[in-house]
Amino acid sequence: MNFKKDPVMLENLLSSSNTYKRGISNDQTCILTCKDRSGNLYVKPACIGRLETADVEKCLQGRFASDAVLVTDSHNAYPGFAHKERIQLEQIEVFIIWDA
Secondary structure, eight states, rough: TTTTTOOOHHHHHHHHHHHOSSSSTTTSSSEEEEETTTEEEEEEEEEEEEHHHHHHHHHTTTTOOOTTTEEEOOTTTTHHHHHTTTTTEEOOOOOOOOOO
């Protein structure tokens, strides 16, 4: 999904309060967020629904130096991307604790 070509779709997803599905679904926008060692931020809507390796590639391909280390959560979209880019990948298990 290209949000530049269809910004109304992104606006509808962000403002819609009458639809909700549990878990990852086509009602949710995946926002790819990165920060480098210099503190530069990269924030971009990557896809609607589940993140795939191709989505990561579209957003981040060619942006890493050969000695870069990509640190991510444990999502399975990142290993294929790191392998193609020939960069080191460190994945961290993320636990979310909801305080009710």
